[in-house]
Amino acid sequence: MALVAGFVLAALNLRPAIAGISPLLDEIMDDVGLSPAGGGAITTVMVVCLGVFGPVVPLLARRIGLDRTLLAGLLVIAAGVSLRGLDGAPMLYLGSALAATAIAVMNVAMPGVVKQHFPSRLNLMTGVYVSSVVAGAATASALVIPLEHVTGYGWRGVSALLAVPALLAAVLWLPQARRGRAGGQEGPRPIGTVLRSPVTWYVTALMGLQSLTFYVMLAWLPTIFLEAGVPADQAGYLLSLTNLVQVGTSLAVPVLAGRRSSQVPYVVGAGVLTVLGYLGMLLAPTTLPWLWMIVLGVGQGASFVLALLIIALRPANPATVTALSAVAQSVGYGVAALGPMVFGLLREVSGGWSVPLMAGLGVLAVQIVAGSKAGRPATLGR
Known part of the structure; x- marks a missing residue:
């Protein structure tokens, strides 16, 4: 129970260290004296x-x-969010970079x-993991402003x-870390095998492209609806709705998909x-926008959890999982970082x-092709 x-x-x-920035961004820019470009540079x-x-x-x-x-990552997150x-x-950017570095390490681990x-219980726990990640983001974005009002502490x-x-x-997690093997992961170094496998690059493409379309929506979805004529408060609720839908999707999809040899x-x-x-956003943004957000949330939530499930399923051992995760997430997030800027x-x-939005549809077409390759049965590092 303590392990879980x-x-x-x-x-x-x-x-939370990432999602908690957006609601406070205007206040941060005013207090620190940042331009809009400088504020966007934090994320x-x-x-x-x-x-x-x-x-x-x-x-590592x-x-x-x-x-x-994993324990080291948690401690560095705490240091980073305190430092910013x-x-x-300089402290704002340094603390943000430190927290994000720890998150990068934990993402891969x-x-x-x-x-x-x-x-x-790989399928179930992958779902629990992803739904917890999504829930953490939704909770942070929803609570930072109320916490600021209740505590009176300000954004700092x-x-x-x-x-x-x-x-x-x-x-x-400390008891688990103390029981962990001092020598770390055993076995041959799997990175060479992973890099030589076409499966790695299909999985990397799936991870990167689904992340790109997600971060584009995270950055621009409210603005898209605002410019289409949706009231500001409703535009914010629509973003929350699509994120909340992903929590349930992340729990259900891996349990179902993991039972099959092909995803x-x-x-x-x-x-x-x-x-x-x-x-829906392209052709009829003001017609049943809540429906488009539910559909989008199911699709994006399922894409994210399936990418992580495939990363866990394809390798034969934890060391190879870590290697595949490192390649897929490092390259994937590098690609995703370009999305909001290019769309802007x-x-x-x-x-x-x-x-x-039409460019996004083109990205999604490539994502589907890459995913159809990544989802086929295969084993890395046997």
């Missing part, structure tokens, strides 16, 4: 860190073990942790409060649902959202 509780609480800490720096620092995880896992790597609440823009500790104090759940998760029907179906969500440029050049 520590695992779930660790997963809940994987998004950009964090997403870039998600891609850049993933490759160090196989080395081999040296100190997955359990101790100090005076000055978590599929290996699932494979190592829950091999007989609220940022520091995000260290509390990370420290609590570290306390729960192709699920990956293609998730991509098609995401396409329908994009088409397309909006600026074209004068509307039709061209960016």
Whole structure:
């Protein structure tokens, strides 16, 4: 029970440091004296860190073990969110980068942790992991403003409060880290095998492209609806709705998809649902917008959890899971970091959202093709 509780609480800490910035961004920019570009750079720096620092995880896992790597990540998240609440823009960016680096490490380590500790419940625990990640993001974005009002601490104090759940998760995970193998992961180094396999690059494409379309919606969805004539409060609720839908989807889909040797029907179906969500925003954004957001949430939530499930299923052992996760998430988040900026440029050049949304449909078409390859039965590192 303590193992599961520590695992779930660790997963809940994987998004609040990022999702908690957006609701406070105007206040942060005013207080620190940042331009809109400087404010947007906070999230950009964090997403870039998600891609850049993933490759160090196989080395850490081999040296100190997955359990101790996860514990270190939780402690560094706590340090990062505390640091960015100090005076000055340098501390803001440094603390954000530090927290994102820890999240990058934990992102890559978590599929290996699932494979190592829950091999007989891999499908269920992958769903629990992803739904906890989504729930952590939704909770942080919803609560930072109320917490600011209740405590009177301002954005700096609220940022520091995000260290509390990370420290609590570290306390729960500490016994597991102490029991972990001092020598880390055993067996041959799997990175060469992973890099030579076409499966790796199909999985990487799936991970990167579904992340790109998700971060585009996270950054621009309210603006798309606002410019279509939807009231501001409703535009915010629509973003919350699509994120909440992903929680339930993340629990159900891996249990069903993991029972089959091939996940192709699920990956293609998730991509098609995401396409329908994009088409709804493109063709009829003010007609049943809540329906488009439910469809989009199911599609994006399923795509994310399926990418992580495939990362956990394809390798034969936890060390290879960590290697595949490092490649797929590092390259994937590097690609995803470009999405919001490119879509913003397309909006600026074209004068509307039709061209960016059509570009998104093109990305989704490639995602479906890559997913149909990644979802086929295969084994890495046997």
